Amino acid sequence: MIRTYGDIVFQEENNRWVISKLEPHVAIKLKSIFPKIPKTSTGPYRFDNSAEMCADLEWFLSRYPLAISEAHIKELCRQKTLFLETQSEMERILCPDFVPGVYSTKDGQTVRWYQAQAVEVFW
Secondary structure, X not given: OOOOOOEEEEEOOXXXXXXXXXXXXXXXXXXXXXXXXXXXXXXXXXXXXXXXXXXXXXXXXXXXXXXXXXXXXXXXHHHHHHHHHHHHHHHHHHOOOOOOOOOEOOOOOEOOHHHHHHHHHHO
16 A cells, blocks of 8 residues: 555536645645745645646655545646646647648738747647
């Protein structure tokens, strides 16, 4: 059985992650990795359910395993996968050999390459 250092749960009603019962040395590490957490906070620690945050939380759990339900680990992994897909798409768009779609303005001017690239990033 894998040793755990605390608990993490997903609160669907608030769309956030909550870490509780964290061992003190792991709490110190958590606060150093997530600088928005006040150094004096003793928990529970709350995190938004964003793709980027889930990727960071999943990485943290790989270093410091926390008790988590099967359903919640699936949500964490789903968000992490979304983050990785988004990162991959951004890298594709920002490559020098990227060919953006054709865009035009109301007055018939053509859109420059970097402008079309910005449109692609936005979408």
